Amino acid sequence: MMKIKKSGIVIISLFFLGSIVMGLFLGWSVSETRNIINSEYITDFDTALPTKLLDINGEVITEFASDEKREIIAYNNLPQQMIDALITREDNVFFSHAGFNLKAILRGVSGILTGRSLGGGSTLTQQIAGTLYCDRSDKSVIRKLKELWWAIQMERRYSKNEILELYLNKIYFGGGTYGVNAASKYYFGHGATEITPAEAAILVIQLSNPAFYNPFDHPNRAMDRQKYVLSSMVDAGFLSKEEADESFENYWANFDYTRTSTSAYMMRDDKAPWFSEYVRRELSGMIYGSDDIYTSGFTVNTTLNLAHQQIAQSVMEKYIADANRRYKKEHSSKTGVATNVYVPMTEMLALLFDIPELKVSEQRTEIVANNTYVNKINPVLDAISLMTGSEKLKVNIVNRATAIAKQNEEKTTIEGTMIALDHSNGYIDALVGGSKFDSDNQLIRATQGLVQPGSTFKPLYYSAAIDSRKFTPTTQISDSMVVFHTADGKPYIPLNFRGEWEGNVSLWYALTRSMNVPSLKILDGIGFEAAIDRASKLLGIPQNELESRSFDPVYPLGLGVCSVRPVEMARAYAIFANGGKDITPMAIRTVEDKNGNVILNPELDIRKAQAAKGDKIQVISPQTSFVMIKLLEQTVNNGGTLGAQKWHFDYKDANGRRYTMPAGGKTGTTQNWADAWTCGITPYYAAAFWFGFDRPGQSLGLNITGATLAGFAWGEYFDKVHADLPYKDWIKPLEGVIECTVCADSGMILTESCEHSTTQWYLAGTQPTEICPIHSSTSNSVLSIIRLEKEMYKSGQRMSFDFDTSPLTFDLNAPLTSDYTYDDDENEAEMDTSNSASKFDYNYLMD
Numbered sequence: 001m002m003k004i005k006k007s008g009i010v011i012i013s014l015f016f017l018g019s020i021v022m023g024l025f026l027g028w029s030v031s032e033t034r035n036i037i038n039s040e041y042i043t044d045f046d047t048a049l050p051t052k053l054l055d056i057n058g059e060v061i062t063e064f065a066s067d068e069k070r071e072i073i074a075y076n077n078l079p080q081q082m083i084d085a086l087i088t089r090e091d092n093v094f095f096s097h098a099g100f101n102l103k104a105i106l107r108g109v110s111g112i113l114t115g116r117s118l119g120g121g122s123t124l125t126q127q128i129a130g131t132l133y134c135d136r137s138d139k140s141v142i143r144k145l146k147e148l149w150w151a152i153q154m155e156r157r158y159s160k161n162e163i164l165e166l167y168l169n170k171i172y173f174g175g176g177t178y179g180v181n182a183a184s185k186y187y188f189g190h191g192a193t194e195i196t197p198a199e200a201a202i203l204v205i206q207l208s209n210p211a212f213y214n215p216f217d218h219p220n221r222a223m224d225r226q227k228y229v230l231s232s233m234v235d236a237g238f239l240s241k242e243e244a245d246e247s248f249e250n251y252w253a254n255f256d257y258t259r260t261s262t263s264a265y266m267m268r269d270d271k272a273p274w275f276s277e278y279v280r281r282e283l284s285g286m287i288y289g290s291d292d293i294y295t296s297g298f299t300v301n302t303t304l305n306l307a308h309q310q311i312a313q314s315v316m317e318k319y320i321a322d323a324n325r326r327y328k329k330e331h332s333s334k335t336g337v338a339t340n341v342y343v344p345m346t347e348m349l350a351l352l353f354d355i356p357e358l359k360v361s362e363q364r365t366e367i368v369a370n371n372t373y374v375n376k377i378n379p380v381l382d383a384i385s386l387m388t389g390s391e392k393l394k395v396n397i398v399n400r401a402t403a404i405a406k407q408n409e410e411k412t413t414i415e416g417t418m419i420a421l422d423h424s425n426g427y428i429d430a431l432v433g434g435s436k437f438d439s440d441n442q443l444i445r446a447t448q449g450l451v452q453p454g455s456t457f458k459p460l461y462y463s464a465a466i467d468s469r470k471f472t473p474t475t476q477i478s479d480s481m482v483v484f485h486t487a488d489g490k491p492y493i494p495l496n497f498r499g500e501w502e503g504n505v506s507l508w509y510a511l512t513r514s515m516n517v518p519s520l521k522i523l524d525g526i527g528f529e530a531a532i533d534r535a536s537k538l539l540g541i542p543q544n545e546l547e548s549r550s551f552d553p554v555y556p557l558g559l560g561v562c563s564v565r566p567v568e569m570a571r572a573y574a575i576f577a578n579g580g581k582d583i584t585p586m587a588i589r590t591v592e593d594k595n596g597n598v599i600l601n602p603e604l605d606i607r608k609a610q611a612a613k614g615d616k617i618q619v620i621s622p623q624t625s626f627v628m629i630k631l632l633e634q635t636v637n638n639g640g641t642l643g644a645q646k647w648h649f650d651y652k653d654a655n656g657r658r659y660t661m662p663a664g665g666k667t668g669t670t671q672n673w674a675d676a677w678t679c680g681i682t683p684y685y686a687a688a689f690w691f692g693f694d695r696p697g698q699s700l701g702l703n704i705t706g707a708t709l710a711g712f713a714w715g716e717y718f719d720k721v722h723a724d725l726p727y728k729d730w731i732k733p734l735e736g737v738i739e740c741t742v743c744a745d746s747g748m749i750l751t752e753s754c755e756h757s758t759t760q761w762y763l764a765g766t767q768p769t770e771i772c773p774i775h776s777s778t779s780n781s782v783l784s785i786i787r788l789e790k791e792m793y794k795s796g797q798r799m800s801f802d803f804d805t806s807p808l809t810f811d812l813n814a815p816l817t818s819d820y821t822y823d824d825d826e827n828e829a830e831m832d833t834s835n836s837a838s839k840f841d842y843n844y845l846m847d
Contacts, residue, residue: 049297049594051283053276055306056427062270064280064294071181073192075165082180082192083164084238085200089229090207091124094160126151128167173203174210187215197239198251201229219257226251272309274433275302278444279587286591286600297594303427303587308420311720312430316416319713320435323414323676323691323704330701331412414704415694417445418713419567419585420687420721423574426583426606429685430717443694450549450563451692454668454706455514456677457560460538460572461531462511463620463628465522466763468530473508473631473760474747474768477518484520484555492555494520506747508631508760512640514667520558528553537619538572539564540582560668566688573665573679574686576632579731580625582610582617623736623763630761632664632681641667641707642678642715649682649722659727663718667706673699678710682718683728689714736764743772751775 050063087094129150154163173183180203184192188199195203205213205225215222230244270276279302283293420430433444443449465471479502484492494516502515510518523531532551536542541549541564549563567585574583584606591600610617620628635642642665649661665680675692689710692700700709742748744756748768753775 049295051293051296051298051300053279053300053302055272055302055304055309057306059306061272061302061304061306062268062276064276065268071179071185072169073179073181075161075168077193078168078180079193079195079200081197081233081239082168082195082200082203084233084236085197085204085229086124086164086168088232088236088238089201089204090127094124094164097123097125122147123151124167125154125163128163128170129154171207172210174206174214196247196251197230197233197244198226198247201226201233202251204229215255219255223252271306272304272313272431273437274444274446275304275309275428275431275587277433277437277442278428278431278447282588283591286588286602298599299592299594299596301589301592303422303429303589304431305429308430308721312418312420312432312717315713315717315720316418316432317435319709320414320416320691323416323700323709326704327412327414327701330703412698413693414691414700415445416689416691416713417449417566418687418689418717419446419570420685420717421570421574421583421585422684423578423583423681423686424684426574426586428585428587430687430721431587445690445694446566446688449565449690451566451675451690451696452560452562452670453564453569454560454670454675454677455516455519456569456666456668456679456688456706457535457562457564458511458514458519458558459576459628459632459666460535461523461526461558462507462519462631463538463576463624464530464534465507465526466627467534467620467624468526469763469766470525471507471522472747472762472766472768473506473627474742474758475507476504476747477507477510477521479503479505479510479515479518482517482521484524486554494555494559506744506758508634508758511631511666512634512638514641516559520555523555523558528557531557534620535572538575539568540571541568560670566690569677569679570686570688573632573681573688575619576625576628577681577683577686577730578625579622579733580618580620582613582619584610621736622731622733626730626733626737627761627763629664629681629730632666633662635665635667636663642680642711649719651723651727653726661722661725661727662730665711665714667711669705669707673701673705676700676704676706676708676710678706678714680714680718682722683730684722684725685718687714687717689717738762738764738767740767742768743775746772746774748772748774 050065052063053061055061091097126147129147158166169179169181172178173180173186175183175186177183177186180195181192183203183206184190184195184199187202188195202215202222205222212218213222213225227248230239230248233239234241234244279300280293283298283300287293287296287298415434416432417434418430418432419428421427422429431444431446433446433448434441466473479496481493481501484494486492496516501517505513505515505518507518507522509515510522532546532553536546536551541551551557551562554561571583571585575581586603586606588600589603590598591602593599634640636648649663650658651661652658661682663680663682665678668677668679669675670677670692674696675690677688677690679688680686691704691709691713739759739761741750741757741759743750743754744758745754749771750757751772754772755775
């Protein structure tokens with residue numbers, strides 16, 4: 001009896017325990033079922049929202065959706081062949097089961113036990129249930145049971161059409177696309193409403209293994225499986241054999257065999273891909289936590305002007321292509337001369353004098369063989385590997401050849417970049433990072449490239465020379481051969497661009513003609529420390545980077561032998577145009593969340609940082625920046641290196657009146673003609689243009705320079721960008737600068753005997769104080785004094801002079817020894833010289 005009672009208690013206890021467990025299970029099941037009813041509905045499931053980029057005028061630039069490209073489409077808008085292909089391939093009893101197919105489950109289990117591939121055991125409902133509620137990477141039995149449970153609950157909650165709609169909008173189709181609409185655009189270039197039977201078959205075979213059946217990487221493999229699906233659709237009565245064959249033939253007749261399996265992100269519609277990529281990288285450093293720039297639905301208000309960007313992209317595409325055409329033509333010509341003339345001569349000498357080292361036939365044969373392989377054989381092998389599905393051929397031979405070809409391209413293909421800034425606020429107005437933006441070309445050269453600036457670097461330390469007051473625009477400098485000595489005593493002998501010498505020249509002339517020797521004498525006159533300090537501040541380069549950027553106290557620095565980024569050069573020139581005030585180049589103004597709330601305000605942060613600088617925001621004085629602007633203007637207007645392009649920026653206003661937009665700039669060509677630059681400014685914008693090779697060491701050639709290539713690109717871009725802008729002049733400081741017309745030969749006060757004159761701007765107190773010694777005489781000296789007096793009087797300045805010296809000199813700081821009055825109405829000037837060293841009175845009509 002005792003044993004029976006004990007066993008009964010155990011049974012009862014187990015019964016109650018089982019009841020509790022079952023109750024808990026049923027309770028959980030009911031709650032989860034209600035959760036489906038409450039939280040999951042076909043029209044409001046949570047989908048990823050892309051981030052939108054807007055330009056300065058609110059126009060959409062692009063959307064960021066990463067590799068998870070999602071686009072919703074209603075079930076009623078899908079073509080029937082898409083539904084038919086899906087049902088045929090994945091679940092031919094979909095409309096009759098209750099969420100699971102027992103026969104398919106048993107088949108799947110049997111395949112696992114026997115180690116054979118007998119097909120999947122999951123219905124369409126189970127697949128979407130697993131996607132929504134389970135981790136499908138988990139291959140355990142527990143996951144399968146959970147998936148089955150959720151499939152049953154979904155069948156209870158939704159209609160078959162609703163489940164199909166949810167499936168076709170959520171499931172992954174490869175290529176970074178989720179949903180049939182995004183997938184159709186990725187694979188075929190059109191929306192899902194236009195899907196053909198053959199295209200539907202291509203899509204459904206991606207569901208099992210998109211990497212394995214990708215038609216761009218494995219066309220033969222995809223073709224075989226596609227045929228099978230179309231044949232099954234014919235057998236099921238969904239379409240006729242003729243329809244299937246016609247659709248199949250049309251698909252492959254128009255298939256692009258050259259295309260690669262680039263992700264959907266790389267194929268997005270983007271009106272400014274280089275700028276968008278720059279913004280994406282900036283955002284990546286700003287967005288933290290659970291927010292995601294690809295799925296959180298942000299709106300990014302940027303600084304870009306899409307109209308200007310389109311001009312920039314068109315201009316850069318044109319001149320990059322032109323540069324490569326010119327380079328290949330010149331290179332081919334030189335190669336032909338070397339092959340046909342010098343190689344045979346060298347080989348003959350090698351045989352005649354028995355010098356085997358002179359023979360170049362083997363090296364020549366290798367070069368010819370490599371070029372033939374890369375340009376002729378490799379493309380054929382690539383096509384064969386795609387058509388035959390021979391992966392080893394593609395990987396082992398073609399890919400290796402492609403890598404070699406890419407290295408050769410970096411050495412022999414000219415690239416280019418540009419960036420334009422609104423110098424009043426630092427906005428990036430346009431940006432082109434290189435030629436075509438794609439998966440193999442994502443180096444944003446405007447912001448990432450480190451290259452030598454050449455002569456575009458000269459104005460940076462010229463500004464320090466003007467500041468030093470040792471130099472003025474008309475300071476005379478000898479342009480002749482000179483030997484400089486480095487700190488360790490080594491000689492350095494610079495040459496001008498074409499090895500020509502002009503004797504004494506003015507500073508403004510030396511800059512306008514980009515003369516090397518006078519420039520290095522200016523550098524020598526102010527010292528390396530002052531030059532490096534000024535250049536680094538204008539460029540915005542931290543002190544700890546100067547050594548790695550080759551900002552060394554050596555004379556080649558004065559010719560731009562250092563490393564800078566194009567955006568830094570644009571910033572330096574923008575500071576000149578901005579009255580000497582610091583600017584911070586920016587691309588993002590604000591970032592809003594999906595509800596329109598501003599969550600990031602980078603521009604406000606920049607403005608606060610600028611305000612905190614106080615007086616230090618003035619990198620150089622407004623007076624020095626104005627003098628530099630006037631110097632840079634002369635490269636366009638006075639026959640300088642930008643004058644040959646004849647970009648005068650002439651326009652008409654709304655009333656038909658003509659006006660010329662002021663502009664200035666500087667060209668630059670680096671050592672061995674490796675880089676071609678132009679940096680330019682107007683009262684609206686500053687821009688930097690660069691052309692060269694990604695891998696240094698190659699020469700562009702004598703005919704491709706800053707003036708002959710980059711200058712034209714800069715000029716065409718600025719000419720079009722300013723076409724719709726009203727006239728605007730430079731901001732002139734209220735005091736501290738003076739305009740003087742002086743003798744062009746001596747840089748001194750103009751006399752009537754001077755044959756050539758030049759009008760230049762000076763820091764007040766640095767204007768010429770001596771009569772031209774070349775063309776001076778007693779009679780015209782007095783007239784020159786009066787002219788100078790008039791100019792200074794109008795500038796609010798006065799001066800003292802001494803008639804007893806020869807030549808006549810003026811002390812700008814001495815006590816006044818004459819009284820001067822000027823009558824604007826009569827245009828007359830009178831000077832009382834009773835206190836001067838030489839006494840005389842005069843009344844002179846000034847004109």
